Amino acid sequence: MLDRLSLNQITTQGWSLREAVDGCARAGITFIGLWRDRIAEIGPDAAAALVRDAGLGVSSVCRGGFFVTADPAERARRRADNRRAVDETAALGADTLVLVCGGQGDLPLATARDMVSDGIADLAGYAATHGVRLAIEPMHPMYCADRSVIVTLSQALDVAEAFPQEQVGVVIDTFHVWWDPQVQAQIARAAGRIAGFQVCDWLVPLPDVLLGRGLMGDGPIDFPDLLGAVDAAGYDGPIEVEIFNRAIWDRPGDEVVAAVKERFARHVLGRRP
Amino acid sequence: MLDRLSLNQITTQGWSLREAVDGCARAGITFIGLWRDRIAEIGPDAAAALVRDAGLGVSSVCRGGFFVTADPAERARRRADNRRAVDETAALGADTLVLVCGGQGDLPLATARDMVSDGIADLAGYAATHGVRLAIEPMHPMYCADRSVIVTLSQALDVAEAFPQEQVGVVIDTFHVWWDPQVQAQIARAAGRIAGFQVCDWLVPLPDVLLGRGLMGDGPIDFPDLLGAVDAAGYDGPIEVEIFNRAIWDRPGDEVVAAVKERFARHVLGRRP
Numbered sequence: 001m002l003d004r005l006s007l008n009q010i011t012t013q014g015w016s017l018r019e020a021v022d023g024c025a026r027a028g029i030t031f032i033g034l035w036r037d038r039i040a041e042i043g044p045d046a047a048a049a050l051v052r053d054a055g056l057g058v059s060s061v062c063r064g065g066f067f068v069t070a071d072p073a074e075r076a077r078r079r080a081d082n083r084r085a086v087d088e089t090a091a092l093g094a095d096t097l098v099l100v101c102g103g104q105g106d107l108p109l110a111t112a113r114d115m116v117s118d119g120i121a122d123l124a125g126y127a128a129t130h131g132v133r134l135a136i137e138p139m140h141p142m143y144c145a146d147r148s149v150i151v152t153l154s155q156a157l158d159v160a161e162a163f164p165q166e167q168v169g170v171v172i173d174t175f176h177v178w179w180d181p182q183v184q185a186q187i188a189r190a191a192g193r194i195a196g197f198q199v200c201d202w203l204v205p206l207p208d209v210l211l212g213r214g215l216m217g218d219g220p221i222d223f224p225d226l227l228g229a230v231d232a233a234g235y236d237g238p239i240e241v242e243i244f245n246r247a248i249w250d251r252p253g254d255e256v257v258a259a260v261k262e263r264f265a266r267h268v269l270g271r272r273p
Numbered sequence: 274m275l276d277r278l279s280l281n282q283i284t285t286q287g288w289s290l291r292e293a294v295d296g297c298a299r300a301g302i303t304f305i306g307l308w309r310d311r312i313a314e315i316g317p318d319a320a321a322a323l324v325r326d327a328g329l330g331v332s333s334v335c336r337g338g339f340f341v342t343a344d345p346a347e348r349a350r351r352r353a354d355n356r357r358a359v360d361e362t363a364a365l366g367a368d369t370l371v372l373v374c375g376g377q378g379d380l381p382l383a384t385a386r387d388m389v390s391d392g393i394a395d396l397a398g399y400a401a402t403h404g405v406r407l408a409i410e411p412m413h414p415m416y417c418a419d420r421s422v423i424v425t426l427s428q429a430l431d432v433a434e435a436f437p438q439e440q441v442g443v444v445i446d447t448f449h450v451w452w453d454p455q456v457q458a459q460i461a462r463a464a465g466r467i468a469g470f471q472v473c474d475w476l477v478p479l480p481d482v483l484l485g486r487g488l489m490g491d492g493p494i495d496f497p498d499l500l501g502a503v504d505a506a507g508y509d510g511p512i513e514v515e516i517f518n519r520a521i522w523d524r525p526g527d528e529v530v531a532a533v534k535e536r537f538a539r540h541v542l543g544r545r546p
Binding site: 154219222 | 419427453482
């Protein structure tokens, strides 16, 4: 029943990549979501070997994007870095690169949003030739100014639909979308475009804008409801548990993984303990 | 050029109601937005006399709502309190009662949203007979769990449109709606339903979920863009400046009012200093 569970590496961020891979193996978890800064610690080839030798699937690589900047030199740097992100994703044998599209910064909001579409248009072909699909992650509106001007699933799909579905999809993270009155309808619309599904809960009251995520069951999110919609839309891939939370990061990794498994079964799959 | 400016009382929360009324008079501000807890300090009749004697218009009274609760006894208490809020609004000669609709709490999100519609249906007739229009305030999605399950202007209009427009409208607060890709289209749709327009900026990075509001110009919000849409939709009423910010609250009231006037002219009306 845990065969779709993927451990996003940020959830056990006290662990090195090797420790996370070993932890998954010990726990019987067969997918892992990787972060580029942790891949960089040992290099993509060594990371690929580690993951392959452990028999793990890579559910996604985080992250490319950050398309919004008024500075041409900075844009060129980011363009090159996004191509490296594609290369690394391909080297890992993964097929999904998550895009955090970039916040508004000092630009007009409409301009920033146009830069996202332009950036994806520039990257999608390169990614496709490397067997990598771009996955736009709509982020919670509270990140609009500084992380992502793409704030709803509807808007992410508007952007994605300009491209073939095998080139550009979306990643749906419960923390970012649960509040949206349109979320069920938009998940249905996303059929064929769902490149990933990520879960964590929303802590109440939100203790911190960045680190206010909790284990499933520690907040109000109805996971079976959202998973049901994602399943009905035809997505049958891995489900990543991705938690940004200082208290969880400070716990021993094996303890966190055990809690993740238990909460995943109970609150995401809806199985009684 | 400041004839539409209204000081929402929370912006100078170190001031009593009398001090706020006097402060508006000194500054040449002709509208004030009132809060029930401050009205309660002297009673609605004394508050009405204060405001009337100063020649101030009351742009809105904050707040009714909080319709979401599973407890029938608590629901009855809130129902009675909402009727008192209507009575107080009418006693003040005001025509707009702002509704903060209530967060999800421990209920399913759909149930909580149904309770909001039911609560408004229960209150709207009573309010209408007292000459008070209910103004649904869609709040930022980061408040969905604990303050308002009504999170977009689109959703607020879906609820409001079940009632005559003179009975139920919406209040548009830039802090809550600026991120929404649909905001321009939904403001146009809101023609005839706009019961209030409130402004403040979004601080970056957001220092606090509740108190992260700033003076206009201290964040990324494009006020002329939103005001232009509101004007085009036919709203020509007061524009409230409503700021929750500890540092601003700690400043002398007259200093805050002077800053509000200057920022309003420059960043909301778009006039050069």
